[in-house]
Amino acid sequence: MEIPVQIRRCAPADVALLEAREPAGRGFARHAAARQERGESFFVIAWSGEIPVGSCELDEGEVPVLTNLGVDAAARGRGVGSRLMEAAEDLARHRGRIACAVGLDNPGARRLYERRGYRGTGQLETCSYEYVDDEGVRRTATETSEMLVKELGNA
Numbered sequence: 001m002e003i004p005v006q007i008r009r010c011a012p013a014d015v016a017l018l019e020a021r022e023p024a025g026r027g028f029a030r031h032a033a034a035r036q037e038r039g040e041s042f043f044v045i046a047w048s049g050e051i052p053v054g055s056c057e058l059d060e061g062e063v064p065v066l067t068n069l070g071v072d073a074a075a076r077g078r079g080v081g082s083r084l085m086e087a088a089e090d091l092a093r094h095r096g097r098i099a100c101a102v103g104l105d106n107p108g109a110r111r112l113y114e115r116r117g118y119r120g121t122g123q124l125e126t127c128s129y130e131y132v133d134d135e136g137v138r139r140t141a142t143e144t145s146e147m148l149v150k151e152l153g154n155a
Helices: 012-020 028-037 080-095 107-115
Strands: 006-009 041-048 051-059 065-071 097-103 119-132 138-151
Touching: 006 080, 012 028, 012 051, 028 041, 028 051, 041 080, 051 080, 065 080, 080 097, 080 107, 097 107, 107 138
Parallel strands: 065 097
Antiparallel strands: 006 041, 041 051, 051 065, 097 138, 119 138
16 A cells, blocks of 8 residues: 655755664765755655655766665555656656666566666676665675666656
């Protein structure tokens, strides 16, 4: 069952609330908001009342790239991810297409993207990165992903 959410770009006043919900040291909300402030991306938040339940970023470029789509565990499977994707697609529509990378080890996310019309390009990329997990532990991961693209048409 879908939950009602309001989707909007992150406002400067939202950052402290978002950051308070992160493990110490993660810094995702502050970093994403700073990228938005510099005009590098859009940082989009899904709100259920006053509670953020998901977010994503849309990196600007010739082909905008949807990144960091995340939905709180309790809100998964309830339409939040699709609503965030719709918002990103609306922001990218002027470019005519949108792209995203999905980990080869994440078939659930790939199914969501494919249901929404994204198609694999065969372009694979392997990258390593550091992150802070939900327990506040700094970790390193290596992930192979495939780039997916969706044609949007101009509205």
